[in-house]
Amino acid sequence: MNMQQDPQLRKKNIRTAVILGVIAVVVMLLSVPFWINLFKLAIDLPG
């Protein structure tokens, strides 16, 4: 198993990972007209 990381380094690693994860999620949401069309669907729904 792995060795214990220095707590400060561990914090820095997690912070960098979270930033990269957020970038990935933002790319997914922005690159796809998913929400626009979902919105359209919601408007067109009968009733």
Added chain:
Amino acid sequence: MSSTVMDHDAGHHEHHGPPAGIGRWLFSTNHKDIGSMYLIFSLVMLFLGGASAMVIRAELFMPGIQLVDPDLYNNLVTNHALLMIFGAVMPAAAGMANWMIPLMVGAPDMALPRLNNLSFWLLPAAAVMLILSFVVPFFPGGGSQINTGWTLYPPLSLQVGMAMDFLIFAFHLLGISSVLASINIIVTLLNMRAPGMKMMKMPIFCWAWLVTAFLLILVVPVLAGGVTMLLFDRHFGTSFFIASGGGDPVLFQHLFWFFGHPEVYILILPSIGILSHVIPTFARKPLFGYHSMVGAMLAVASIGMVVWAHHQYTIGMSLAAVNYFMIGTIIISIPVGLMIFNFIATMWRGSMTFETPMLFAAAIILTFTFGGLSGVMLAVVPADMQYHDSMFVVAHFHYVLLPGAVFGLFAGVFYWLPKWTGHMYDEKLAKIFFWTNLISFNITFFPQHFLGLAGMPRRIIDYNVMFTEFNVVSSIGGILFGLSHLLLLYIIVKCIRGGEPAPARPWEGAEGLEWEVPSPAPFHTWETAPEVK
């Protein structure tokens, strides 16, 4: 590149042995164990993908329909591509990254070891989904077989049975695994480098993976969005890609190729990184143009992200759009050419020896360049109108991806096997493997250029009798090519089981931190960071 090591502690921690039993692998957070699991996984997938390719080539041996029915043929074509791209090549490159990046940058492990474990174990789950997507139609009520090819274009992909849903979920799992692995690699490279190792001192393999990982983070989520929309169209009444509902199937093509084209560079760049170590080692010269190599990789990645629609010239884009995509695509040949010239300049007047990794490197320079040249032909719009969807395209991308990605990974396997196993591999057998592999590869794919130029379409089970001769040659080559990989398996198993003990630095010209640790690399390395001058 970093070269001087002040201190290292490899070998001081052999008493911290690996845990025993299956738990060692299930719960592993050790980068070497996870790297090994990635590599074994990719080898299994290579053989599954290879088996489907051999059935395809056996079917195409003669005109007419002999071995499989058209639906199964289309299923096999889809399955072969997905297994090879997502099952074999990407995990193999990730396995090498796991094994080598911490060793190369002087880090004790990857930055986020538990995330590393998760990234790997998502893969077998994805592979199960992928294989289910292939076999589910054979069960009662399983629906129709997947006939879309790896591109999953609607409207066809909207009409396939439940197998497509398995495939969509496989894509989701593969995407999550890739993004998590990429995050881990980037964090390791940014935060875990040994003191003194500045970014521009990082080994080129690490640079190649840094660029690849960023590419993955930027394009895989787009594919995830695209296939999710496909899933919604299939089951939740949306019409993103359904023309009758106001949607547009071409939108999916754009989303797919926004991922699909950079994917080519995702597959190739790690191998370029491997070559950047193999060639200097066996030419006994430093890499020519380290900085330009880094620049070229960044240029390939950034230009590669904005030329996706050259896969879609025939859909009826405006003249301005096709001009833009054509010019952009041709411009990519400049940084790629720069990499090739750097490799040749590194070899120039070097004291070269041709051990198996170097043989693969030399073969890559020749065959990958050839694939690049047919790529320039395909980039030219009026010419592409003729070549599109023909066997010429099949020949082109196999000439790009087999040398550019797979041969590069083979070079890496032979280059690093002594470090991984502690034994030298059988050089004589490895050279036999190289020559059979290279020759049979060319016998398989070279004739396909002529078939395509003569008008044989791709992804069709049957063909006109006028194409018979070249198909016979291609199929014989294909079967030989497939079988040659059994020799690779034998060489690897033999090397793991024993052989001449490998020294810490088995290659005279090899440089870098990874060669400072003993062979095989101990379970824990660089617990005290080395200092790089």
